[in-house]
Amino acid sequence: MANNGSHITEYRVLAKILLILMFCTFLTISVTSFHLGALTVTVALLIAGFKSFLVLSYFMHLKYESLLLRILVSMVFVLFIVIVLITFIDYSFR
Amino acid sequence: MSEHNTHIEEHRDDEASKLGMWLFIFTELLLFGGLFLVYSIFRLQYPANFHESSLELSVTIGVINTIALLFSSMTIAFAVTAVQKKNNKLALRMIGITLLMALVFLVNKYFEWGHKFEHGLYPGSDLMQLLERGHHLYFSLYFFMTGLHALHIIVGMILLIIVYFKVKNGSIHHEKYVFMENGALYWHLVDLIWIFLFPLLYLIS
Amino acid sequence: MNNTEYISFMDHQGKYKGIFAWIFSTDHKRIAFLYMYAIATFFLVGAILGLLMRFELIAPGETIMKPQTYNGLFTVHGIIMIFMVVIPGLSAVFGNFFLPLHIGAKDVAFPKLNLFSWYLFMFGSILAIASQLLKSGPPDTGWTFYAPYSTTTGTNVITATTAAFILGFSSILTGLNFIVTVHQMRAPGMKFFNMPLFPWSIYATAWIQLLATPVVGITLVMLIAERLFGIGFFNPDLGGDPVLFQHLFWIYSHPAVYIMILPAMGVITEIIPTFCQKRVYGYKAIAMSSLAIAGVGFLVWGHHMYTSGMSNQARWFFSLLTFIVAVPSAIKVFNWISTMYKGSIDMKPPFVFALAFIFLFMIGGLTGLILGSVATDIQVHDTSFIVAHFHYIIFGGMGFAFFAAIHYWLPKMYGKMYNFKRANIAAISLFIGFNLLYFPQFIIGIQGMPRRYFDYLPRFQWAQVISTIGGVILVSAIILMIYNLVMGVRKGAKAPANPWHGSTLEWTIPSPPSLENFDEAPFVKENPYDYN
Amino acid sequence: MFSNNSNFVHGVDTAFLLIFGIAIFFLIMLTTIMIVFVIKYNKKRHAKAVQIKDSSKLEIVWTTIPLILVLLMFYFGWRGFIPMRNAPADAMQVKAIGRMWKWTFEYPGKKQSDTLMLPINKAVKMSLFSKDVIHGFSIPDFRVKEDVVPGKNNYTWFIPEKLGNFDLFCSAYCGLSHSYMLALVRIVPEDEFNTWLAALPVKKSDDNNEGFKILEKNGCFSCHSTDGRKIIGPSFKGIYGSSHDVMTDGVSRKITVDSLYIQTSILDPNKDVVVGFPQGVMKSYKGIIRDKDIPKVIEYFKNLK
Numbered sequence A: 001m002a003n004n005g006s007h008i009t010e011y012r013v014l015a016k017i018l019l020i021l022m023f024c025t026f027l028t029i030s031v032t033s034f035h036l037g038a039l040t041v042t043v044a045l046l047i048a049g050f051k052s053f054l055v056l057s058y059f060m061h062l063k064y065e066s067l068l069l070r071i072l073v074s075m076v077f078v079l080f081i082v083i084v085l086i087t088f089i090d091y092s093f094r
Numbered sequence B: 001m002s003e004h005n006t007h008i009e010e011h012r013d014d015e016a017s018k019l020g021m022w023l024f025i026f027t028e029l030l031l032f033g034g035l036f037l038v039y040s041i042f043r044l045q046y047p048a049n050f051h052e053s054s055l056e057l058s059v060t061i062g063v064i065n066t067i068a069l070l071f072s073s074m075t076i077a078f079a080v081t082a083v084q085k086k087n088n089k090l091a092l093r094m095i096g097i098t099l100l101m102a103l104v105f106l107v108n109k110y111f112e113w114g115h116k117f118e119h120g121l122y123p124g125s126d127l128m129q130l131l132e133r134g135h136h137l138y139f140s141l142y143f144f145m146t147g148l149h150a151l152h153i154i155v156g157m158i159l160l161i162i163v164y165f166k167v168k169n170g171s172i173h174h175e176k177y178v179f180m181e182n183g184a185l186y187w188h189l190v191d192l193i194w195i196f197l198f199p200l201l202y203l204i205s
Numbered sequence C: 001m002n003n004t005e006y007i008s009f010m011d012h013q014g015k016y017k018g019i020f021a022w023i024f025s026t027d028h029k030r031i032a033f034l035y036m037y038a039i040a041t042f043f044l045v046g047a048i049l050g051l052l053m054r055f056e057l058i059a060p061g062e063t064i065m066k067p068q069t070y071n072g073l074f075t076v077h078g079i080i081m082i083f084m085v086v087i088p089g090l091s092a093v094f095g096n097f098f099l100p101l102h103i104g105a106k107d108v109a110f111p112k113l114n115l116f117s118w119y120l121f122m123f124g125s126i127l128a129i130a131s132q133l134l135k136s137g138p139p140d141t142g143w144t145f146y147a148p149y150s151t152t153t154g155t156n157v158i159t160a161t162t163a164a165f166i167l168g169f170s171s172i173l174t175g176l177n178f179i180v181t182v183h184q185m186r187a188p189g190m191k192f193f194n195m196p197l198f199p200w201s202i203y204a205t206a207w208i209q210l211l212a213t214p215v216v217g218i219t220l221v222m223l224i225a226e227r228l229f230g231i232g233f234f235n236p237d238l239g240g241d242p243v244l245f246q247h248l249f250w251i252y253s254h255p256a257v258y259i260m261i262l263p264a265m266g267v268i269t270e271i272i273p274t275f276c277q278k279r280v281y282g283y284k285a286i287a288m289s290s291l292a293i294a295g296v297g298f299l300v301w302g303h304h305m306y307t308s309g310m311s312n313q314a315r316w317f318f319s320l321l322t323f324i325v326a327v328p329s330a331i332k333v334f335n336w337i338s339t340m341y342k343g344s345i346d347m348k349p350p351f352v353f354a355l356a357f358i359f360l361f362m363i364g365g366l367t368g369l370i371l372g373s374v375a376t377d378i379q380v381h382d383t384s385f386i387v388a389h390f391h392y393i394i395f396g397g398m399g400f401a402f403f404a405a406i407h408y409w410l411p412k413m414y415g416k417m418y419n420f421k422r423a424n425i426a427a428i429s430l431f432i433g434f435n436l437l438y439f440p441q442f443i444i445g446i447q448g449m450p451r452r453y454f455d456y457l458p459r460f461q462w463a464q465v466i467s468t469i470g471g472v473i474l475v476s477a478i479i480l481m482i483y484n485l486v487m488g489v490r491k492g493a494k495a496p497a498n499p500w501h502g503s504t505l506e507w508t509i510p511s512p513p514s515l516e517n518f519d520e521a522p523f524v525k526e527n528p529y530d531y532n
Numbered sequence D: 001m002f003s004n005n006s007n008f009v010h011g012v013d014t015a016f017l018l019i020f021g022i023a024i025f026f027l028i029m030l031t032t033i034m035i036v037f038v039i040k041y042n043k044k045r046h047a048k049a050v051q052i053k054d055s056s057k058l059e060i061v062w063t064t065i066p067l068i069l070v071l072l073m074f075y076f077g078w079r080g081f082i083p084m085r086n087a088p089a090d091a092m093q094v095k096a097i098g099r100m101w102k103w104t105f106e107y108p109g110k111k112q113s114d115t116l117m118l119p120i121n122k123a124v125k126m127s128l129f130s131k132d133v134i135h136g137f138s139i140p141d142f143r144v145k146e147d148v149v150p151g152k153n154n155y156t157w158f159i160p161e162k163l164g165n166f167d168l169f170c171s172a173y174c175g176l177s178h179s180y181m182l183a184l185v186r187i188v189p190e191d192e193f194n195t196w197l198a199a200l201p202v203k204k205s206d207d208n209n210e211g212f213k214i215l216e217k218n219g220c221f222s223c224h225s226t227d228g229r230k231i232i233g234p235s236f237k238g239i240y241g242s243s244h245d246v247m248t249d250g251v252s253r254k255i256t257v258d259s260l261y262i263q264t265s266i267l268d269p270n271k272d273v274v275v276g277f278p279q280g281v282m283k284s285y286k287g288i289i290r291d292k293d294i295p296k297v298i299e300y301f302k303n304l305k
């Protein structure tokens, strides 16, 4: 974080990211209108995960932050996923 | 020295404020995390009901709102870049657009909710009590999650309005913009949550 | 900046006078005092409620109160003790005061936020106390607020849960503040592994506060929404799932028990090397075990729900992880005892309290193993065995650590010294009273005496009588201890800068510290417990 | 311990003994070491501390040993527990119905009893139902405990192996009279059980009365009896048309029970509080009992003579 704020994300990059995000949104909509069964929610979540990765990395400048912060952010997501999975151990085996 | 002041003069530590903001975002993520957990458990138990209920929502409104938020997320990032590049005028315009998008989102939400209310579908209504379990849970979650999210939008807007005036009067500028960065981070958080809310509430099959 | 004249932070003249010099102060030391006086008051209130319950239980049948009163009592006792005393307790009082001193900082990272947390804390506490007094009567759900009882009872549940929510928010902000402080405010040259172990434990605690509290926050909001609008998340009549509430509640509240104990362990880790004049044994192991407890502690919440009808897979999974999380605690105990090996032990009151802590914590923790194992927990779940387990580990652990800490740091905080002999007598009678009070509860717990029982079968009475007697001894000891401390502060001898020959940074500055803490950049040792 | 009251006692108590054994061993060992150190290395005898270097080998040793021990405890605890989840298919089925603050046991053929009468040495599977909030089905002598969760069909099973009377507690906190929610478990020889069961009356059928169903569904009978007994609230017997004193805003007045009064009593029970009963115990059923159902309840009351 020593180079705090010195990094400037170019407009061009931001605009590109927006385009990708929009594309992903339409991808999600079209995917969910097919009937892939249980897969749809997985695909939808994967796409959403990818989108949030982009937002975090570029819009929120995480890509240019210190390694420590990046690790912390990923830990939070991992923690949440683990908690959900553990709760599912209860509910999916009832 | 500090005769007039009970405390050492506030020293400025941008990194500290930014780290603080990130930590705050963590708590917000887990706050919604609890709701997502509830959602996923109930969806696991009532998949069919959730699907049927989601058909009641208008995907079009959802898409418009998604686009509005994604776009606003980009404009606020633009605004930060603009301030870094000493282009305060552009920054102001970008913040303005962001706020406009936020307003679009809220107005949309207002009509969406209003529509449901007209049909007698709101928390605690008689109709809600009559619904099947899965439907009842879906709509409870729908109102709770989108409501909390809308609340965050409003808080975000207030933050951005403050940012707007600070940029305008020059207290945010290319060497001192951590407050703006934090405001923008908060706004992106709002967007981040919507990225998950949208497919989970509107697109269930 | 470089003023040669030393003025203690207590005498410092600021912008405000009188009480405002305290309640508007953003100095971490003054805020620590604000917390301490508030928490001590709440502790006494909660303790008196505890004692009233003991008098009710001295004989079967109605003794001094009605069942409804009793149910309100243990609920409010639990809420006060958990949310207002032990969760903020050590980290808000001693963390606030000594975290910056230990890492050589002038203050925490966000002093104003720190003061704001205190205001939130007071606001939440006042609401919690109001819930006791308002019209519909004190909440009667137990501190766990289990649905659907909590969504249907007519008492002030909304006030109490709102209070818990606000207290949680205060806790989050304190945690946030401390994490940033540890990352950003360390003295030049101080690396993570040059920090004393108290900051380490506060740091681990802060992460739990930050990440676990929001979950209970949202859960309580859902509960409130359920009561207000009939949104049915937890009430099966409305389509909800009561077991889900338990999951969400314990996802926070299990990690929360480590919020209580980690700072206590940190305090003990400071006291033992000082009174043995010996470098702490296994510095890295202790530091890492704090992080391990914090991390694994997030994954074991289901051990409170073995009888709730969870799936069998979940039951063994949680049982296994519960056992794993006990190991880092064992490592700490081993390292503390090894630190005493070949030390030069000085039996001053803080050390006596620390020894009592280790013993009581071992009993509390080892009985935790009984609870972690599914078969045995089935037998003792929701019996007074649980009550004994957590009083041993919370009061015997965190409570005794608090007493140890105040005896250890009082000279630094007030610049005054108390009477050692009286302190030792208080410590020993506390220890005796404590064991009399809670040990019998283990035995009748195994025999099946359920908890939260206003009335009980006559065959359990012998234990209840012993408990009540122990409670009275305990109260007398606490009164003696408080009297001794107050007398010390008011009339005691002046304390030197380093009465115990401690090695950490707080002992290098005058007692009490000046407003700025360190007049010049502190000298950072390679190992904070270097006695050579 | 090892009283052999039921088939689970052995497994549970083995786990108990193992964990207690290890725990007591560590407690005594560590306490002794601590005391020895405190005496031996006291300042008076040992004026200068010896600084000792950390040893990772030692740290590893005392991480591994507890780890192995806790895994052992886990194993025994789990082994004692598995049988509790595997009820034999031919077990006798009994329904335990928990409601505020009373247990009812329903045997095959809709026969109901307040005592849990069971034949010795026969497996019984208890299906646990709650009418209102969470209760806990707990028989400590049998090492049996499972929560009775509304809307969720939990179960537990066991084989009683000793004749006699045992206590059944409600272990999960369920409100005002939680501590009085006890029941008697009687284990008797099989033929005695059979005669008893044969003589047990079939539950009388109020079932088809709509008002009754509403009251039952909302758990009103946990506080109000229909036979004149006073439980928590006044009995419903002969309630309609009777007259008694109530406190309204702290003022005592006499009322006669009519439809309007019953409606207020259900929707806003704290408005008129019957003298001699606590305020705030009965909650408002606004939004829970629908307005159109209240006349049915009143109709039912009218016939309760």
Ligand code: HEA
Pocket: C144, C257, C258, C260, C261, C303, C304, C305, C322, C323, C325, C326, C327, C329, C330, C331, C333, C361, C362, C364, C365, C366, C368, C369, C371, C372, C373, C377, C380, C381, C382, C386, C389, C390, C393, C394, C397, C398, D022, D026, D027, D030, D066, D069, D070
């Ligand atoms: C400060 C608070 C605190 C702490 C630190 C702990 C620590 C532990 N707790 Fe406790 N617990 C509570 C507070 C706490 N608990 C509370 C408040 C409740 C009741 C809540 C309610 O329902 O109201 C509760 C309830 C509770 C339950 C649920 C019981 C039930 O309701 O059925 C369980 C079950 O597993 C449990 C287990 C443990 C374990 C395994 C530890 C472990 O972390 C302990 C580790 C410590 C040691 C093991 C001792 C030291 C080590 C040695 C002496 C070396 C030898 C060790 C080995 C060989 C392993 N606790």
Ligand code: HEA
Pocket: C044, C047, C048, C050, C051, C053, C054, C057, C074, C075, C077, C078, C079, C081, C082, C085, C086, C141, C142, C143, C144, C387, C391, C394, C395, C399, C450, C451, C452, C453, C454, C471, C474, C475, C478, C479, C482
């Ligand atoms: C920090 C945590 C903490 C502490 C310190 C205590 C302290 C005490 N508690 Fe505890 N207790 C809890 C946390 C704590 N408790 C929790 C979380 C529950 C569960 C609630 C639930 O089920 O929901 C519980 C439940 C609980 C029960 C079980 C209720 C039941 O299940 O039926 C009982 C019963 O005896 C009890 C008793 C006591 C007593 C006698 C003390 C004593 O140790 C206190 C003694 C100290 C004093 C009394 C202070 C001295 C007083 C003065 C100096 C002032 C002068 C006072 C007089 C003259 C009266 N508590």
Ligand code: CUA
Pocket: D098, D099, D100, D101, D134, D135, D136, D170, D171, D172, D173, D174, D175, D178, D179, D181
């Ligand atoms: Cu039923 Cu407690």
Ligand SMILES: [Cu+2]
Pocket: C253, C254, C257, C301, C303, C304
């Ligand atoms: Cu726990």
